[in-house]
Amino acid sequence: MGKVIYWMNTSIDGYIEDPDGGMDFMDPGEDFQQAANDHVRRTSAFLFGRRLYEAMEKPxxxxxxxxxxxxxxxxxxxxxKETPRYAFSDTLQTVPEGVTIVRREDAVSVVTRLKREIDGVLQLGGPELATSLLDLIDEFWVYAFPVIVGGGKPYLPVGKKLRLRLVEHRSFASGIMFRRYVRS
Structure with a gap:
């Protein structure tokens, strides 16, 4: 059975984008990039909201x-490039090989099916998509970069309380802090 991990990089005040929609405050060091590589090596599929998909795909x-x-x-x-990618969007019309478009209204049923069919990590990214799939998320990962942006797009605009338990934390020489949570 697959495990859905919601992972987003944030400022220490909890934003994935600054007030202008930028993400240039995230300056990953080599230590962080190596940790990301280690995680992606164990990832069976990426599940992206449209905006995160567009931010990741071309670069x-x-x-x-x-x-x-x-x-x-x-x-x-x-x-x-070797990892299957699912882009959840009602506006994308075409995607390259290796990417599957999923309509937002089908998100819960598709991710439920993927959890049943794929044995491994389903890496979820995008706060609106994560909010719509909240009941399917098994773990919440936060890589907090050492900067305060004072506003912008939050890590998870849930609108309700969700109790979590910290099961792992780690700091990087670059000042980035990693926290991994599971449901309480």
């Missing part, structure tokens, strides 16, 4: 990881 399949890029970055790009 990691076309722009980043090319000749001359750091080895850790090239490795992530290769792992990313």
């Amino acid at each position: 990691w399949t076309q722009d980043l990881g090319k000749e001359g890029a750091p080895a850790v970055e090239r490795e992530f790009a290769q792992l990313y």
Whole structure:
């Protein structure tokens, strides 16, 4: 049975985007990038909301990881391209090979099916998609970058209380803090 892990990078005040919609406050060090590679190596599929899909797809399949890029970055790009990707969107019309479009109204049924059919990690990204799939999420991962942005898009705009239990935490030399939570 698959496990859905919701992972987003944030500022320490809990935002995935700053008030202007930017994410340039996230400056991953090589230690963080290696941890990301280790996780993606164990990922069976990516489940992305449309905006996160668009933020990841072109950079990691076309722009980043090319000749001359750091080895850790090239490795992530290769792992990313080899992993099946599901883009949950009502507006996307075409996607490259390796990507499947899923209509937002079908999200719960598709992810329920994927959890049954795929033995491994289903990495979920995108706060609105995560909110719609909240009951299917097994773990919540937060990589908090050492910056305060003072507002923007929150990690998870749930609108209700959800009790979690911290099961792992780790700090990186770059100042990034990792926290892994499961449901209480």
